[in-house]
Amino acid sequence: MKKLLLALILSLTVAFVAACGSGDESKLSKLQEEGKVTIGFANEKPYAYEENGELKGAAVDIAKAVFAELGVEEVESELLEFGQLISGLNAGQFDVITAGMxxxxxxxxxxxxxEPEMMYGEGLVVQSGNPLNLESYEDIANNPEVTVAVMQGATENDFLKDAGVDPDQILSVPDIPASIAAVQSGRADATTATQFTLQDxxxxxxxxxxxxxESFQQPxxxxxxxxxxxxxxxxxxELLDAYNEALADLKADGTVAELLEQNGFSAQMNVVPDEITTEKICNGEI
Structure with missing residues (x-):
């Protein structure tokens, strides 16, 4: 009886260890076996957006090219608000986020x-004639009467606060069209987002x-x-490592620069220098 119990415990232990060690490998293998990846995105042109039922954008095109290198040709997509993307990723709703995040x-x-695929700055849209003379985040901070609409979860929320903007001046909206509508309707005096997204x-x-x-001063x-x-x-x-390896090859042969240009970016201004790495950014070195 003791031997039987010992054997059962040993069998369960081996199975548990194997399961813990194989989960990462099975994710990549599963995608390659099925030939399909599910992408989470937020409608933010020109990074990722839907047009006539088709997923498009610079981040999307780069991801498609990378996954094709990994033998994964089919792409499915799931649209969420930007601020929900990471929680959706961790909840297993999709395999990867490609939103220019x-x-x-x-x-x-x-x-x-x-690894970083693109670099970009910020932009500002105001009411016609710029009646409040807003040309920087500091201008917003210096006028407590100004309300600025910002997409929920976007980096601009932190940028504004770092520049001294009172949180009470920030109107949270679900997406970029809502931020534009807020300014147009007078609910907000300005809106900010990444330059290309906002300009588009x-x-x-x-x-x-x-x-x-046009005279906006980068924060x-x-x-x-x-x-x-x-x-x-x-x-x-393992999936991340495989993605990065294929991405490095596409950077080296010029594919990434070409895809950025096809989506309205500048290869000169928006291609990431080789010395910029995700590790350095995550560690706060950049």
């Missing part, structure tokens, strides 16, 4: 970021009631410029 030390505690949203609005601030805060990357569950280290 900026790598930040606090985010690195909850998600495993791939401004142009898409097609209204003379708004103005894109002197940690995290600017921002470095966007795909993000994975912290447990998926």
């Amino acid at each position: 900026a790598i930040k030390p606090d985010r690195c505690e909850n998600a495993a970021f791939g 949203a401004f142009e898409s609005a097609g209204t003379d009631e708004l103005e894109f601030v 002197d805060v940690d995290g600017v410029p921002s470095y966007g990357a795909a993000a994975f569950n912290l447990d998926d280290t």
